[in-house]
Amino acid sequence: MKKEPEQDRRTLLQARDDFVTQWGTIGTAWGINRTMAQVHALLITTAHLMSTDEIMEDLKISRGNAHKNLRDLVSWGLIRSVVRKGERKEYFEAEKNVWKMFCIIIRERRRRELRPAMGALQECAARTKGLKGPEAAAFNKQIKDLSDFLELADNVITKISRSEQSKMVPWALRFLK
Amino acid sequence: MKKEPEQDRRTLLQARDDFVTQWGTIGTAWGINRTMAQVHALLITTAHLMSTDEIMEDLKISRGNAHKNLRDLVSWGLIRSVVRKGERKEYFEAEKNVWKMFCIIIRERRRRELRPAMGALQECAARTKGLKGPEAAAFNKQIKDLSDFLELADNVITKISRSEQSKMVPWALRFLK
DNA sequence: ATCTACTTTCAGTATTTTCTGAAAGTATGG
DNA sequence: CCATACTTTCAGAAAATACTGAAAGTAGAT
Numbered sequence: 001m002k003k004e005p006e007q008d009r010r011t012l013l014q015a016r017d018d019f020v021t022q023w024g025t026i027g028t029a030w031g032i033n034r035t036m037a038q039v040h041a042l043l044i045t046t047a048h049l050m051s052t053d054e055i056m057e058d059l060k061i062s063r064g065n066a067h068k069n070l071r072d073l074v075s076w077g078l079i080r081s082v083v084r085k086g087e088r089k090e091y092f093e094a095e096k097n098v099w100k101m102f103c104i105i106i107r108e109r110r111r112r113e114l115r116p117a118m119g120a121l122q123e124c125a126a127r128t129k130g131l132k133g134p135e136a137a138a139f140n141k142q143i144k145d146l147s148d149f150l151e152l153a154d155n156v157i158t159k160i161s162r163s164e165q166s167k168m169v170p171w172a173l174r175f176l177k
Numbered sequence: 178m179k180k181e182p183e184q185d186r187r188t189l190l191q192a193r194d195d196f197v198t199q200w201g202t203i204g205t206a207w208g209i210n211r212t213m214a215q216v217h218a219l220l221i222t223t224a225h226l227m228s229t230d231e232i233m234e235d236l237k238i239s240r241g242n243a244h245k246n247l248r249d250l251v252s253w254g255l256i257r258s259v260v261r262k263g264e265r266k267e268y269f270e271a272e273k274n275v276w277k278m279f280c281i282i283i284r285e286r287r288r289r290e291l292r293p294a295m296g297a298l299q300e301c302a303a304r305t306k307g308l309k310g311p312e313a314a315a316f317n318k319q320i321k322d323l324s325d326f327l328e329l330a331d332n333v334i335t336k337i338s339r340s341e342q343s344k345m346v347p348w349a350l351r352f353l354k
Numbered sequence: 355a356t357c358t359a360c361t362t363t364c365a366g367t368a369t370t371t372t373c374t375g376a377a378a379g380t381a382t383g384g
Numbered sequence: 385c386c387a388t389a390c391t392t393t394c395a396g397a398a399a400a401t402a403c404t405g406a407a408a409g410t411a412g413a414t
Contacts, residue, residue: 237404
C-alpha cells in the first residue's frame with residue numbers, strides 16, 4: 001500500500017497547523033502578538049531552516065508582517081537567522097530546547113517588564129516615605145510590600161534562568177515530593 | 178503651619194494616581210485589560226471600601242466599564258464585594274496581602290490558560306504518536322517535550338499556590354544562596 | 355403594587371493593535 | 385555602474401478590543 005504514508009503526511013501537516021493555531025492563542029493570553037507566537041510555533045516544529053517567503057506562504061501573511069515578527073523573535077533571542085553559503089537569502093531557525101526557550105522567555109520578560117515596573121514602584125515608595133498620617137503610611141507599606149515581593153521574584157527568576165536544566169528539573173521534582 | 182499636611186495629601190494622591198497608571202501598564206504587558214488592572218490598583222491602595230460610583234469618578238470611566246471590570250476582578254478572586262448593613266449599595270475591597278494576591282493570580286492563570294493549553298498539546302501529541310517517518314517523529318518529540326515541561330510547571334505552580342508565605346519565602350531565600 | 359435605589363446588559367462607538375502591499379533601501383556580482 | 389535579489393519601512397486599511405450611556409432588569413421598602 002502506498003496510501004498510508006500519504007495519509008500520515010496529511011495528519012502531520014494538520015497537527016502542525018493545529019499546534020500553530022493553539023500556540024498563537026496561548027501567546028495572546030500572555031500579551032504576545034498572535035502572529036509572533038505562530039511564527040515561533042512553526043519554527044520550533046519544522047526540521048528545516050525556513051525563509052521569510054516560506055513562512056509567509058505557510059501562515060498566509062504579508063511580507064511586512066512576517067518580517068516584523070521574525071525581527072521581534074530574533075530580538076527576543078528565540079530564533080536566529082542563518083545565511084547559507086553562496087546564498088543571499090536569510091533563513092531562520094528556532095531554539096528548540098524547551099528549557100532554553102523557557103529561560104529566554106523569563107529572562108526577557110524580566111528585562112522588559114519586571115525591571116521597569118520595579119523601578120516605578122520603588123520611586124513611588126520613595127516619594128511617599130516620609131508622609132504623615134495613617135493613610136499615607138498604609139499606602140507606603142502596600143507599595144513597599146509589592147516592591148519587596150517583586151524584588152524577591154526578580155532574584156528567583158534571575159537564578160532560575162541561569163541554571164542548567166540538569167540541575168533545575170531534579171530540583172523541581174524534589175520540591176514536588 | 179497648616180500647609181504641610183495639605184501638601185502631603187496632594188503628594189499622596191499624586192503617588193496613588195501614578196501607581197494606578199503604572200499598574201495599568203504592567204497589566205497590559207501581561208495580557209490583562211488596562212482598566213481592570215487600574216481598578217485593582219486603586220482598590221489595593223485604598224484603605225476604605227469603595228462603591229462603583231466612587232471608582233467611576235476616580236478613574237473617569239463609565240458605569241458599564243466599571244461594572245464589567247469589577248465583576249471580572251471578583252471572578253478572579255482578587256476583590257470581593259461587601260454589602261453594608263442597612264445599605265443597598267455594593268462596596269468593594271481587595272485582597273491586599275501580596276503573597277495571597279500572587280497565589281490567586283498564578284492559580285487562576287493556570288486554570289484559565291495553562292490547563293487548556295496542556296489539553297490541546299496532549300491531544301496533538303497523541304494524534305501524531307504512531308506516525309512513520311523522521312519528520313513526524315521529530316514533531317512528536319518536540320510536542321511531547323513541551324507538554325512534559327508544562328506539566329512539570331503546572332505541578333510546581335499548584336504546589337506553590339497552596340503553600341504558606343511563611344514557608345515559601347524562607348525557602349526562596351535559601352534557594353538564592 | 356409602586357417607588358426607589360440600585361445592578362446589569364448591550365448596541366453602537368471609539369481606541370488600540372495588527373496587517374498589508376507597494377515603494378524605498380541595500381548589498382552583491384558581473 | 386547597473387541589474388538582481390533580496391530586506392526594510394510605513395501609510396493606510398482591517399481587525400480586535402475596550403468603552404459608553406441609556407435602557408432594561410431586580411429587589412427591598414412602603
